[in-house]
Amino acid sequence: MKSLTELLFPVTRSFDSLRKEGHCGPLSPQPAPKPSITVASQPANLAFAWPPSVKQNPNLPTLPALMTTENASSIPSKRATPALQMGPRKKASTSDPLISHGRHFGRTVFALCNFPSLLTNGILRLEQMEDAPLEDFSTDERREHRVFEHLLDSYPGLLERLQNGSEEELIHVGELIGKGAAGARGDDTKTLKSAVLDWISPKGAAIQPPLHRNSKIDRGFNHELTGSLLCPAGLDWKDPETRESLRSGEMSVCGDQWPIFLYTNYTYDADDPWCGLLRNRLLVSAYKHVFTSPSSVDKEPKATRSGNARLHGMNAVTIASIAYIATQVRFALSSSSVFSRTDTSTDSETFYHSLLDLLEDPEESKEVDELLTWWNRQVFPTSSAAKRPISANSALAKIRLRRLAVKQAADLNSS
Template structure:
């Protein structure tokens, strides 16, 4: 099956080269299948850009014929992939038994439905935030100057003073005309592993303490409420996991992966690219998402990450 630009990256974990899963006939996914519903939550809170079929194929191997392999034989990335697989099993009642006792065709169908749910959630959220983000970046009681179109993004990104200032990499000075012009012309390229200033509380970056205010900005909180509770909750005080999508899925706490997901969605909403694509070298969304995930999963950053999660779940 050919891949399009919305397909997630192929997993880099241990592959099953001759797995029957790769050759099993596919059933047409059912839109109402509960696995699509679970897939939406999986994409938002566990991993937005993984290849679910590769994830399941490798996960079954780890539970089956590779179960006796010492943990040290697996790379850090393979171990992380298996944690994601375990999270999926915990999210869907009866899934482990279905995968381990069912036919190869069942595993393919499960992967297809979960992938469909994750992709549809990402698409819905991208569309919704494209409009909503303009309300959050407009100064209270004042219009944006020049105004931004709500349904067309070509005038966003570094082309506009407000979105450009928010997307400007931390450590660079947007007020510097030379920096601004290089960003606008593309002479200065920004990769996905560079933090934009909108990630920081009050949009201030402290080079002496890079964790100071990181992933605590108001625009991230607004976007989190918009997606996980409801659009109308943004201007109110309820916790981000008390209603809406969070309540539907029994979510009681903010997850690190969901913060990375929201940060990626806000970054894309502010940029000028019209279509979310992991292969877009301008937005470099996949690298950005993975960079945030890597930071929040780094054992050496545990103390700071714990403080961040306490802040989000307060």
């Protein structure tokens, strides 16, 4: 019996070969015996980037989980199938709707994702879930599957295309979506690098010493202003010993040590860490810059035809989009020049995941709902998502109070 670890990767094995060996059922509606699958506690390759190296079938070539320009040249040229090599007729076009969809999906649903792996794992997991409920999978696999289902729901016809297409088509679709997500991330990193300096400059004064727009070497803990914003909440940047430890690297900062700029007025309450979290004007400025247009930063956003939110029919803030913007701003303030997994000084991947861990926690739903309401008022004030308090004496308030009273009476009678 093969475990899930053995099934999910390598992707160079076609679905036809998997079916012939009895590892998964047919993807088309043809009768076939149901497979017997053991769910592994540790998946072979989760799609969320940048995944660590894993052991693969020794008889098959090693395939990096995330295709990058750095590791592409190290991949063996001979494979069982050419599925990961896009042929000329599969050449990606910047006008392909999947690329555009990937740009928005990366910003608003999940940014650091290996999309070919996400699709491959998702299709196989659908087969496995015929015999094993999603609850039997690991926490990371469940989150990955939620992202996979969100992708299917947001792009009509995608599931049918994946199920009816070849393995090469599945990988090609994933690469198109990934190209869009990576392109958007790169574009935002580039524009925010310069724009963030305008938002942190003291009113009526210039940053001293000056910070260059096209170079980040003097940012991070190397500069008084950016260092004070990146200082982990709970530490005192004004303390010379703390400041020197951060600058020298003696005190390392992990991604889950959140910087003070995430908080309102850069104020952290150790007794109530939720107070003011992710309600900073700097974050709002960056959010508007990316989603509603750079010109909307200093004024109420309008429904411009060029804004990314408008282009994709977005009228409400998402949890992942807040985490994405926070990650981008944190990187813009840092001295790092390349958004990379190997950059341990920024640890962007851990930072992004740690925010999602909090915001997706059901136990924090009350605080998260209040946070989203606050954000929608800042970015989409005319949207129905920007819920406002109901007037106490309004007809709507009385209707809801009456409905609540009726429900409570019914519950009392039934108990």
